[in-house]
Amino acid sequence: MVYALKDVSVSMNGREVLQSLSCTLQEGKWISVIGHNGAGKSTFAKLIKGLIPSFSGEYTYNQQPLPRDSKGNMRVVPQIGYVFQNPEQQIFETTVYKELAFAQKIKKGHTGDTKAEIESVMHQMGLSSDLLDASPYQLSGGQKRRVAIASVLIADPELLILDEPTAGLDPLSRIALLEEIRAWQRTKNRTVIFISHQMEDVAEYSDEVMIFNRGRLLVQMSANDLFLQHTAFMEQAGLPLPEPVQLLKLIEELSGRIIEPVSCREEDIMQQVRSVWQARGIQHDG
Numbered sequence: 001m002v003y004a005l006k007d008v009s010v011s012m013n014g015r016e017v018l019q020s021l022s023c024t025l026q027e028g029k030w031i032s033v034i035g036h037n038g039a040g041k042s043t044f045a046k047l048i049k050g051l052i053p054s055f056s057g058e059y060t061y062n063q064q065p066l067p068r069d070s071k072g073n074m075r076v077v078p079q080i081g082y083v084f085q086n087p088e089q090q091i092f093e094t095t096v097y098k099e100l101a102f103a104q105k106i107k108k109g110h111t112g113d114t115k116a117e118i119e120s121v122m123h124q125m126g127l128s129s130d131l132l133d134a135s136p137y138q139l140s141g142g143q144k145r146r147v148a149i150a151s152v153l154i155a156d157p158e159l160l161i162l163d164e165p166t167a168g169l170d171p172l173s174r175i176a177l178l179e180e181i182r183a184w185q186r187t188k189n190r191t192v193i194f195i196s197h198q199m200e201d202v203a204e205y206s207d208e209v210m211i212f213n214r215g216r217l218l219v220q221m222s223a224n225d226l227f228l229q230h231t232a233f234m235e236q237a238g239l240p241l242p243e244p245v246q247l248l249k250l251i252e253e254l255s256g257r258i259i260e261p262v263s264c265r266e267e268d269i270m271q272q273v274r275s276v277w278q279a280r281g282i283q284h285d286g
């Protein structure tokens with residue numbers, strides 16, 4: 001599956017909020033979307049989901065135009081899941097089970113094995129089945145967020161949009177949640193569009209990164225290329241580098257050596273940094 005935009009512009013209240021946007025979203029990729037407040041990230045996500053009825057340019061799915069209604073307006077794309085910011089605010093059923101059963105019914109038009117599917121999605125999101133009878137309001141913030149995400153995953157979307165899914169979570173809950181989403185994505189080979197202001201998470205999880213700047217897509221490239229080779233794009237957008245990359249640059253400066261980690265993930269960077277450090281220690285000892 002490939003979603004593609006070609007020369008798309010979006011105007012709202014007479015102002016162009018996305019300009020000449022062209023990109024492709026490939027199957028099985030974790031694509032992070034970064035940029036300052038107001039850069040156009042959420043508008044891009046809504047556009048992909050089909051929530052923006054009218055725009056100029058082309059939006060295709062597997063090279064075919066996406067369906068429109070009789071007035072030519074874009075329709076909501078059902079196979080895309082959208083987790084809005086603070087999704088737990090949209091939980092309204094009295095138990096976790098009812099919330100997920102409701103989501104399953106409306107999103108999937110479902111009449112099959114409700115309970116088994118609900119338990120499976122709970123498991124994917126690291127939630128115990130013991131919580132099925134609990135009121136969502138008894139859950140912790142992290143658990144509530146997971147239930148809200150599970151209610152989107154239950155429709156088995158082929159592309160999942162997450163708009164700042166970890167906002168307000170503590171560091172441990174944040175990592176646990178992202179790990180669960182990554183496990184889901186990898187097992188099913190799904191595409192994730194991840195909007196985030198946390199550059200460390202972006203470096204850790206992304207295959208590709210899209211930088212938005214003032215309504216324009218500045219660049220779409222692999223996370224490794226962006227954070228290890230082409231950091232000028234981050235400077236151009238006024239965005240900070242992930243902390244491990246900042247450390248890498250500092251050590252390079254201090255050691256006078258170019259360090260080439262295999263990826264921009266923290267573990268790979270720290271491994272290289274440690275070996276440079278150790279090599280210097282041995283030199284000093286000698």
Ligand SMILES: Nc1ncnc2c1ncn2[C@@H]1O[C@H](COP(=O)(O)OP(=O)(O)OP(=O)(O)O)[C@@H](O)[C@H]1O
Binds near residue numbers: 013036037038039042
């Ligand atoms: N319904 C609307 N009507 C008019 N302008 C809008 C509307 N929705 C968004 N905008 C404008 O479009 C621009 C992009 O907004 P958008 O929400 O896409 O930014 P963002 O990058 O997601 O920001 P943030 O990081 O704060 O969520 C902003 O200037 C915003 O004010």
